[in-house]
Amino acid sequence: MFVQNKKIQDILNYYREISYLQKINSVLDYDLNVSMPPKGSESRASHAAYIEELIVNKWKNPKFKEMIEDVQTLELNEFEKAIVRNIERQGKMYWRVPEQIIINLKKETSIAFVKWSEAKSKSDFSIFSDSLERIINLLIEIADHIGYKANRYDALLDQYEPDLNFEMFNNIAQKLRTFLSDFVSEIVNSKNYSDVNSGFDTEVYYDFQDQKRLSEFVAYKLGYDFESGRLDVSAHPFTSNLHRTDVRITTRYDLRDFRESLTSTIHEVGHALYEQGINPEFDDTPLEGGVSLGIHESQSRFYENQIGRSKFFIKYIRYLLNLLFNNVRNQSDEQLYRFFNQVRPSFIRTEADEVTYNLHIILRFEIEELLINKKIKVKDLPEIWNDKMHGLLGIRPKNDREGVLQDVHWSYGYIGYFPTYSLGNLYSAQIANKMKKELDIEYLISRGEFIEILNWLRKNIHIHGSLYYPNELIDRVTGEDLNPDYFIKYIQEKYSDIYQI
Amino acid sequence: MFVQNKKIQDILNYYREISYLQKINSVLDYDLNVSMPPKGSESRASHAAYIEELIVNKWKNPKFKEMIEDVQTLELNEFEKAIVRNIERQGKMYWRVPEQIIINLKKETSIAFVKWSEAKSKSDFSIFSDSLERIINLLIEIADHIGYKANRYDALLDQYEPDLNFEMFNNIAQKLRTFLSDFVSEIVNSKNYSDVNSGFDTEVYYDFQDQKRLSEFVAYKLGYDFESGRLDVSAHPFTSNLHRTDVRITTRYDLRDFRESLTSTIHEVGHALYEQGINPEFDDTPLEGGVSLGIHESQSRFYENQIGRSKFFIKYIRYLLNLLFNNVRNQSDEQLYRFFNQVRPSFIRTEADEVTYNLHIILRFEIEELLINKKIKVKDLPEIWNDKMHGLLGIRPKNDREGVLQDVHWSYGYIGYFPTYSLGNLYSAQIANKMKKELDIEYLISRGEFIEILNWLRKNIHIHGSLYYPNELIDRVTGEDLNPDYFIKYIQEKYSDIYQI
Known part of the structure; x- marks a missing residue:
């Protein structure tokens, strides 16, 4: 096994549930794109949002962050270091950005998608403009909470x-x-x-x-x-x-x-x-x-x-x-x-x-x-x-x-x-x-x-x-x-x- | 709205998550039967078991049982009564049967399915016999925990x-x-x-x-x-x-x-x-x-x-x-x-x-x-x-x-x-x-x-x-x-x- 450290194993056990939930959401999403009948979209949105909520709760659980803090000073092998590094990077969004901003962004983007669709079909940017402006403002806030060295855009690039x-x-x-x-x-x-x-x-x-x-x-x-x-x-x-x-x-x-x-x-x-x-x-x-x-x-x-x-x-x-x-x-x-x-x-x-x-x-x-x-x-x-x-x-x-x-x-x-x-x-x-x-x-x-x-x-x-x-x-x-x-x-x-x- | 009672509304809010999880499992199960490639079965089993675990935890949460006990003496309308009745019936399995028995049954049935498949393909009941016997014994225990009036079989019939x-x-x-x-x-x-x-x-x-x-x-x-x-x-x-x-x-x-x-x-x-x-x-x-x-x-x-x-x-x-x-x-x-x-x-x-x-x-x-x-x-x-x-x-x-x-x-x-x-x-x-x-x-x-x-x-x-x-x-x-x-x-x-x- 590539992980020897007991504390890292505990982290992996905790993380496994996050991975499961992400994969379950992938099934819902695949099905939505390939198989779902049109009237099913509303209930599917509720189900996906619920899984999303479970994922957020897993991340925001103080216990998880403590587990990560607890291994900072340990001697870790290459695999273990990468595990901690990846969690810390993914965790930024959950740990540094106030929850209300994330919720607002989610609300805003679900409205924005509808606005964008309408704007595109009518070829009229003004329909989408206000939504996009609110999204940009929220992303600016998010980037500032995540932090960056030289350019605010860095915080967003790093996410991808x-x-x-x-x-x-x-x-x-x-x-x-x-x-x-x-x-x-x-x-x-x-x-x-x-x-x-x-x-x-x-x-x-x-x-x-x-x-x-x-x-x-x-x-x-x-x-x-x-x-x-x-x-x-x-x-x-x-x-x-x-x-x-x-x-x-x-x-x-x-x-x-x-x-x-x-x-x-x-x-x-x-x-x-x-x-x-x-x-x-x-x-x-x-x-x-x-x-x-x-x-x-x-x-x-x-x-x-x-x-x-x-x-x-x-x-x-x-x-x-x-x-x-x-x-x-x-x-x-x-x-x-x-x-x-x-x-x-x-x-x-x-x-x-x-x-x-x-x-x-x-x-x-x-x-x-x-x-x-x-x-x-x-x-x-x-x-x-x-x-x-x-x-x-x-x-x-x-x-x-x-x-x-x-x-x-x-x-x-x-x-x-x-x-x-x-x-x-x-x-x-x-x-x-x-x-x-x-x-x-x-x-x-x-x-x-x-x-x-x-x-x-x-x-x-x-x-x-x-x-x-x-x-x-x-x-x-x-x-x-x-x-x-x-x-x-x-x-x-x-x-x-x-x-x- | 068909529910007036505030406490029943709280119960419904709690139950909604159970319903979501059940429906999410239905998506996983549908996909398994219709779309899933053969090598995906192992990971899918883990994902379904995880959702199942979340459902069990929801049911076994003492808070939920308390909420139900708390409405026993209230005057309820037809809908509210049926809500409580349905939860109590579904809840029997979770509230009356010790968890270890449920876990044992789950283990036993996953082995039994494999044994049954082999037995059927070889047309040899003896391959399946021991597994089935253990299942019957577990179901007898379950029926006894659930309780019945006249015949032990009643406890099982009522489940369906x-x-x-x-x-x-x-x-x-x-x-x-x-x-x-x-x-x-x-x-x-x-x-x-x-x-x-x-x-x-x-x-x-x-x-x-x-x-x-x-x-x-x-x-x-x-x-x-x-x-x-x-x-x-x-x-x-x-x-x-x-x-x-x-x-x-x-x-x-x-x-x-x-x-x-x-x-x-x-x-x-x-x-x-x-x-x-x-x-x-x-x-x-x-x-x-x-x-x-x-x-x-x-x-x-x-x-x-x-x-x-x-x-x-x-x-x-x-x-x-x-x-x-x-x-x-x-x-x-x-x-x-x-x-x-x-x-x-x-x-x-x-x-x-x-x-x-x-x-x-x-x-x-x-x-x-x-x-x-x-x-x-x-x-x-x-x-x-x-x-x-x-x-x-x-x-x-x-x-x-x-x-x-x-x-x-x-x-x-x-x-x-x-x-x-x-x-x-x-x-x-x-x-x-x-x-x-x-x-x-x-x-x-x-x-x-x-x-x-x-x-x-x-x-x-x-x-x-x-x-x-x-x-x-x-x-x-x-x-x-x-x-x-x-x-x-x-x-x-x-x-x-x-x-x-």
């Missing part, structure tokens, strides 16, 4: 990515921004642009069952364990961790475009493989689960982009596509590869390609930092958004729906979350660069041999669960800190080739 | 059907036994026997999707609210009450026999309509949910048999069957009606027809009473079972699998449960008899008009939830106590006609 701070991400963002803005212009002005972006016949209908079977096969091939999971359909694809032994994924099917289900499935498989691969000894402890949203996204992006959108995967997958889809058979490997890698400045983040994607994140990151430090006003957001979008991508949203209202995150109070999407992209390129030194992944992928790749990720990343913080993990895996140059190099090489720049 | 006792059911059983044993002989010896029981071509394949759409349509027609529920597939059909607003049903499909999915769906719809129709004011209180297993089964049996297997329903449904299944089109209404009502002495309860079904229950009832009063030994059960089966149905099982090992119930420690299945049949005939005096249900059914029938059940039964105990409810609905003559008359008239006796 341990030890991430504004300065660190801002350096990355500025570097990315400079490179990507120029590079997108080069692509848009390349002579290959319209040729690459033409695609094939859009009047074709891709059978739902065919797409489903393809998704199942690809998930299986990549190493997803269907004995510990299942593939369902939902409006927005997600991975649901009901336990290491029950990690479910969803995808969605577009009958006009087979890329949608295929890339969504591969993305979620990346998340799921991480959870399925964590050390079973960590089950039900603070070391279970992926360590951060950024590292999680690195796994999904590794599978989606480094594998799924590579020339080598296209070479493999085209044999399968040939079996199913008539109009793919006439396309060369190169045409098909381009079809999966079209770059086009667009308004909607979730539909963005690999090159423009991070610019969408930088936009949100800059706005969030300004909001949380009270440098801009909520009511001015639509204009600020549109101006920034124009500055970053050279296009200007025609309305709020395709501008500031597109994402649900802020209505949930998720401020500081978006940067982790970019981190995922950067980590994945850095990890791929390292892996290529040890494995001939291009050959393996082109032949549809994925197990060695999975084993490499298992050994270097998955198995560790939440033992190492992202900085330490990426250092252990690649021998250096997070370095955006790998991503920049990857993007430059891949798309210079595609667009013949 | 409030106020049911051995004497009451024994009188019914003896009356049924006499009639049914003779009547089955008459049927088997009737000159129509082989003709009625021949059925049609069994080499036909009934498309899964066609059967599924038929089940959906019929459920909808009968009044099932798909906005508050859904229809899934499971090995054993069941109804899952996740809340009044989320009552899900399952069915199973036999590609060789379209009757299986159709009658299973109708049966579960009967259960679900009951839950969907309960007074919303009772939500999350001890008045929510159907009052007993027997009344619940009366609703499922009413729909399955009184409606679904009636001549009038066949007249209606054949138009739908004609649309889907070629080989139905050549059959007369009469032939189709007989096909749904074949009587045949057989070994397996769950496959039994309306006539022989109650004999299977009487067999179990008699054995359970003997076991719980230590009049027979567990190890002798296979012989006792086979002898009794021969006495009741004139056939003798060739092995334990089709004899004493066929049902899972005893491995769960469910002793006293089986009689409620018979009660459902009896209640349903008595209710149908009453309904016919007020509604022309034969005409309505034959035209596929089910709403008036549902409204009648809603008004007379469903709406009341757990307000009235079964005895009182059946008296209010039909003007008399439970009377098996209605069932006997129904069976006699229906099957004398079919078998031309």
Whole structure:
């Protein structure tokens, strides 16, 4: 057993109930998204809120905090230290922020979601504006209670990515921004642009069952364990961790475009493989689960982009596509590869390609930092958004729906979350660069041999669960800190080739 | 609001959390049966056990018992009285039985289920025998702690059907036994026997999707609210009450026999309509949910048999069957009606027809009473079972699998449960008899008009939830106590006609 200290064992026994309750809430949430009939939503909300209340009570029990304080001066091993560290970080929200603020935020966000939905459907930001302002004010209070060194935004970033701070991400963002803005212009002005972006016949209908079977096969091939999971359909694809032994994924099917289900499935498989691969000894402890949203996204992006959108995967997958889809058979490997890698400045983040994607994140990151430090006003957001979008991508949203209202995150109070999407992209390129030194992944992928790749990720990343913080993990895996140059190099090489720049 | 008393309101506030936890466990259980991947079972068991533990703690909290004791002498209205009564009845198990016995029973039943599965698959009762003996001994202890007036078995019967006792059911059983044993002989010896029981071509394949759409349509027609529920597939059909607003049903499909999915769906719809129709004011209180297993089964049996297997329903449904299944089109209404009502002495309860079904229950009832009063030994059960089966149905099982090992119930420690299945049949005939005096249900059914029938059940039964105990409810609905003559008359008239006796 990795834990020797008796007091830490007591902490684990206490924490186990928190873990159980979190997993039970995951079942309720999965069911809500996949199975629940519409009229069930009110009772489900009560049930989920009740479990949430039990979790809060577990955290706020003075006994628990005492147990943690009681081990501060002890000599602990690596595992034990990480357990205490993870609890202390999670505990900040419960121990430092007055309960009334948390309750107010919960109330506010449940109203805000409804307001946001209405505002988006009417494309009118003013409907959502007051709600969002109250949420920002509450988050400012929360950040001040949690505490931070340099920038109030740090307190919120740390909630999603341990030890991430504004300065660190801002350096990355500025570097990315400079490179990507120029590079997108080069692509848009390349002579290959319209040729690459033409695609094939859009009047074709891709059978739902065919797409489903393809998704199942690809998930299986990549190493997803269907004995510990299942593939369902939902409006927005997600991975649901009901336990290491029950990690479910969803995808969605577009009958006009087979890329949608295929890339969504591969993305979620990346998340799921991480959870399925964590050390079973960590089950039900603070070391279970992926360590951060950024590292999680690195796994999904590794599978989606480094594998799924590579020339080598296209070479493999085209044999399968040939079996199913008539109009793919006439396309060369190169045409098909381009079809999966079209770059086009667009308004909607979730539909963005690999090159423009991070610019969408930088936009949100800059706005969030300004909001949380009270440098801009909520009511001015639509204009600020549109101006920034124009500055970053050279296009200007025609309305709020395709501008500031597109994402649900802020209505949930998720401020500081978006940067982790970019981190995922950067980590994945850095990890791929390292892996290529040890494995001939291009050959393996082109032949549809994925197990060695999975084993490499298992050994270097998955198995560790939440033992190492992202900085330490990426250092252990690649021998250096997070370095955006790998991503920049990857993007430059891949798309210079595609667009013949 | 139906509750005026402040102290009862406090009780309801306390009880609400118990209700939430029960519903949360229902979600876990539904998911386990419908969605869970195989490797998830171990963690799911921990999560369900944890919720169970929270429920037990809620019940055993001395504060709760004090609250109940505190209202004993107050003047309460009808609703308030029923609330206290229901809590006291549910509370017996928690308040009177020492915790260690409950824990031992839980341990024993989880082992027993595995032993039973193995024993059944090997058709060898001796594998299960010791486990069952320990369960019986624990249940004897439990019954003695709960207390009873005349017969130890009463304490167990009451757990499933409030106020049911051995004497009451024994009188019914003896009356049924006499009639049914003779009547089955008459049927088997009737000159129509082989003709009625021949059925049609069994080499036909009934498309899964066609059967599924038929089940959906019929459920909808009968009044099932798909906005508050859904229809899934499971090995054993069941109804899952996740809340009044989320009552899900399952069915199973036999590609060789379209009757299986159709009658299973109708049966579960009967259960679900009951839950969907309960007074919303009772939500999350001890008045929510159907009052007993027997009344619940009366609703499922009413729909399955009184409606679904009636001549009038066949007249209606054949138009739908004609649309889907070629080989139905050549059959007369009469032939189709007989096909749904074949009587045949057989070994397996769950496959039994309306006539022989109650004999299977009487067999179990008699054995359970003997076991719980230590009049027979567990190890002798296979012989006792086979002898009794021969006495009741004139056939003798060739092995334990089709004899004493066929049902899972005893491995769960469910002793006293089986009689409620018979009660459902009896209640349903008595209710149908009453309904016919007020509604022309034969005409309505034959035209596929089910709403008036549902409204009648809603008004007379469903709406009341757990307000009235079964005895009182059946008296209010039909003007008399439970009377098996209605069932006997129904069976006699229906099957004398079919078998031309």
